Amino acid sequence: MRNRIARMFPTGSGRTVMLAVDHGYFMGPTRHLENARATIAPLAPHADALAVTRGILRTSVDPSVSTPILLRVSGGATVLKEDLSHEALTTTVKEALRLNVSAVALSVFVGAPHEHESLVNLAQLVEAGEDLGMPVVSITAVGKELEKRDARYLSLACRVSAEIGAHLVKTYYCDGFSKVVDGCPVPIVVAGGPKLDSEQAALELTHHAIEEGAKGIDMGRNIWQSEHPVAMLRALRAIVHEDATVREALEVFREEKTRPKVAPAEAPA
Numbered sequence: 001m002r003n004r005i006a007r008m009f010p011t012g013s014g015r016t017v018m019l020a021v022d023h024g025y026f027m028g029p030t031r032h033l034e035n036a037r038a039t040i041a042p043l044a045p046h047a048d049a050l051a052v053t054r055g056i057l058r059t060s061v062d063p064s065v066s067t068p069i070l071l072r073v074s075g076g077a078t079v080l081k082e083d084l085s086h087e088a089l090t091t092t093v094k095e096a097l098r099l100n101v102s103a104v105a106l107s108v109f110v111g112a113p114h115e116h117e118s119l120v121n122l123a124q125l126v127e128a129g130e131d132l133g134m135p136v137v138s139i140t141a142v143g144k145e146l147e148k149r150d151a152r153y154l155s156l157a158c159r160v161s162a163e164i165g166a167h168l169v170k171t172y173y174c175d176g177f178s179k180v181v182d183g184c185p186v187p188i189v190v191a192g193g194p195k196l197d198s199e200q201a202a203l204e205l206t207h208h209a210i211e212e213g214a215k216g217i218d219m220g221r222n223i224w225q226s227e228h229p230v231a232m233l234r235a236l237r238a239i240v241h242e243d244a245t246v247r248e249a250l251e252v253f254r255e256e257k258t259r260p261k262v263a264p265a266e267a268p269a
């Protein structure tokens, strides 16, 4: 278990930069993720973990890619429904082991119509994970109700996830985020949410989150919907792993975006 978690935190910073590319499981072919293989290939060498579903792992991640995998194992609802909380476990821990992933992830929907089912899913996944040495990441999902993302709500959702046994929690950054961190006894990573107005805004969000105690990010749209996704990922790494300021990270972004593109196989690890 600890070895699997350590794989996703490979640098001395004790933090992680995960690339979230699991949106298709309920959103379909999202902008810039229409061809998942093409989006993932240049970014994978720069991520500490790739968050994917098994379908994308099978079809769109080359088996030679050594980036640890965070496998999404919940699903069952799509954006066509108003209520996204009606999820079940869609992949077993046995399958996750066969796929040699580093952790499994599911969404919990605290306060939503299917709160109970999603929390029981978490409990069952933790139970199976404990048996087989597979860490579980709980994602405090809010469905379409993005306005729910305040410190009071996220503190509750993160704490409940940890109490049920999640080894890591993925949530959103919010005002008063340090309270969310203080109330959660397991490490928290933050999602980016829908694409923000600028790269600078996403770098600022990340900087605040790290300053206030996040152990990293699991970010998607603010990376691969950028016109310069590799540069964005490298700028985020500077904040998460090197404690760069936003200004320093913007410098990294500007330098990297003018760098000639290198084929994925030759990119630095």
Ligand code: R5P
Pocket (backbone or CB within 6 Å): 020, 021, 022, 023, 024, 051, 139, 191, 192, 193, 194, 218, 219, 220, 221, 222
């Ligand atoms: C939703 O599909 C997933 O939980 C995403 O992995 C999560 O929201 C992170 O992606 P983004 O930074 O695009 O919100």
